[in-house]
Amino acid sequence: MKIQQTAFLLIAVTLFFVLVGIFVLGFRLSGLRGDVSALEEKNALLLATRIANSPEFSCGNSYDGERLNCVDSDKVISLKDFEETYQGFWGASSIEIRKLYPILSVDTECNSGNYPNCNIINIRGEEQGGFSDGNFVTLCRKASKDGDSYDKCELAKLLVTYQKVE
Amino acid sequence: MIKDKNAQEEMVGFGIIIGIVAIILLIFLWFALTDRDETSLDDYKTESFLQSALQYTTECEGSNGFYEINELSFECDKRRSCLNGKDSCEILNTTIRETLEAAWKGESSVKGYSLNITSDGNELMPAFVWGNLTGSSRGAREEFPKPGTLIGFVFKIYS
Numbered sequence: 001m002k003i004q005q006t007a008f009l010l011i012a013v014t015l016f017f018v019l020v021g022i023f024v025l026g027f028r029l030s031g032l033r034g035d036v037s038a039l040e041e042k043n044a045l046l047l048a049t050r051i052a053n054s055p056e057f058s059c060g061n062s063y064d065g066e067r068l069n070c071v072d073s074d075k076v077i078s079l080k081d082f083e084e085t086y087q088g089f090w091g092a093s094s095i096e097i098r099k100l101y102p103i104l105s106v107d108t109e110c111n112s113g114n115y116p117n118c119n120i121i122n123i124r125g126e127e128q129g130g131f132s133d134g135n136f137v138t139l140c141r142k143a144s145k146d147g148d149s150y151d152k153c154e155l156a157k158l159l160v161t162y163q164k165v166e
Numbered sequence: 167m168i169k170d171k172n173a174q175e176e177m178v179g180f181g182i183i184i185g186i187v188a189i190i191l192l193i194f195l196w197f198a199l200t201d202r203d204e205t206s207l208d209d210y211k212t213e214s215f216l217q218s219a220l221q222y223t224t225e226c227e228g229s230n231g232f233y234e235i236n237e238l239s240f241e242c243d244k245r246r247s248c249l250n251g252k253d254s255c256e257i258l259n260t261t262i263r264e265t266l267e268a269a270w271k272g273e274s275s276v277k278g279y280s281l282n283i284t285s286d287g288n289e290l291m292p293a294f295v296w297g298n299l300t301g302s303s304r305g306a307r308e309e310f311p312k313p314g315t316l317i318g319f320v321f322k323i324y325s
Contacts, residue, residue, distance in 0.1 A: 002172075009176065013183060020187060024194060031198075045210060067221060069214050101222070101268040136214040136269065138221040150231050153223045155265055 044133030048158045051090055052137050057158075063140045063151045070138045071097060071158060076123070077115050083124055092160040093130050095123040099139060101155040116141055134159035213306040216321045219265050220308060226257045235261060236310050239317045243285045259291060266294055270323065278324040286316055300324045 051057055052071050056079055059070035076097060079086070099119040110118035139156035142149050220236040226248035227233070233241060233254075238261075241254040248254055262281065270279050278297025283290040305322035 005176070009180065013180075016184075016187065020191065024191075027198060049214075069218055070221065101265045103264075103268055135211065136218040138218040140221075151223065152232075153221050153234065155219055155222050155269065157269075 040131050041133050044131065044160055044162070045135050047090075047092060047160045047162065048133070048135040048137075051092070051095060051160065052135070052158050056086075059138075059140050063153065067138060067140075069136065070140055070153070071156065073097070073116065073121065073139050073141045076121050077110060077112065080111070080121070080123060086123070090123075090160075092162045094161045096134075096159040096161070097121040097137070097139060097156050098159060099154055099156045100136075116143075130161050132159055132161040209304050209306065212304055212321055212323055215269055216306045216308050216319060219262075219269070220319065222261065222265060224257055224261050226252065226254055235265075236308075236317070236319075239283060239285075239290065239310070239319075240312055240315060243290060243315055243317065255291060263294055266296070271296070275325050276323050280322050280324075282318075282320045284318040284320075287318075290317070298324065 049069070052069055057071050057076060059067050059072045062072060063070065097120070104119040107120055108114060108118040110116075110121045134157050137156050137158045138153045140151060140153040143152035144150070220234065222235050223232050224235060224238050225232070226238055226241070228237075228241065228249060233248075235258065238254055238258045241248075242258045246254055248257065262283075266279060266281060270276050276297070278295070278299045280296075280299060281294040283293075303322045303324045305320065307321075308319045310317045
């Protein structure tokens with residue numbers, strides 16, 4: 001009788017632990033998908049910031065002192081000629097700088113012919129597609145008015161695309 | 167009598183086990199709920215937006231060239247006009263409103279936003295508000311001091 005009672009108690013305790021285990025596992029797994037997407041967003045943000053502040057993209061001291069999150073579009077448009085040299089260097093499949101304001105009526109990709117009357121600068125990597133996100137940056141260039149040069153800074157978003165880790 | 171005592175001991179033992187498991191569960195829940203790092207992402211985006219937007223070159227020209235939004239706010243505070251005679255506050259108002267719309271109105275995760283500009287703690291112009299200002303918000307603040315004036319920008323997004 002006593003052995004029977006102990007056995008029942010053991011079964012009950014084991015069942016209880018199993019149920020607790022299932023509950024814990026379910027709780028953990030339900031949050032995993034959210035964690036993955038948050039981590040990807042965070043990676044994209046950090047990568048975009050790192051790229052924006054790299055010597056090849058950043059404004060440096062060219063625009064009235066040092067600026068944070070500032071991209072020199074004159075530099076970037078020149079960088080397009082060296083896309084192949086920089087293959088795989090940025091850690092992203094592709095980099096897109098999209099001018100947000102002022103708004104252009106039609107999306108126009110920049111090249112040396114239409115710059116600066118365009119709103120998208122693409123730096124293509126070797127692989128296309130994947131996860132894409134980015135961060136706000138100031139997009140500065142040298143403009144001229146009546147023969148005088150001045151700094152023209154606009155609002156843009158630097159978007160990076162990279163392959164998802166499966 | 168002995169049987170009752172044994173049953174009592176078993177009950178106490180079972181109670182102790184339940185107690186231990188409950189404590190383990192509580193510790194796990196505490197870790198599960200405090201382990202998440204959700205704070206920085208939206209804050210980081212709002213900070214970047216505010217920093218970038220305030221460096222936008224406006225159409226208002228002064229004696230030293232075109233003003234950026236943060237510089238234009240000082241001109242607006244002093245009620246000065248641009249070289250072309252346009253009202254600095256009007257240009258500031260239009261530029262900020264359109265910048266906010268261009269940056270945030272297409273974001274599906276954002277239900278609303280607000281931007282307040284103050285001069286020495288007093289409202290410089292009516293706040294820029296759009297959408298549903300829910301209870302969940304993230305924000306950024308920038309301040310620009312000049313002798314005699316402190317201009318503050320407080321931006322919040324609501325999700």
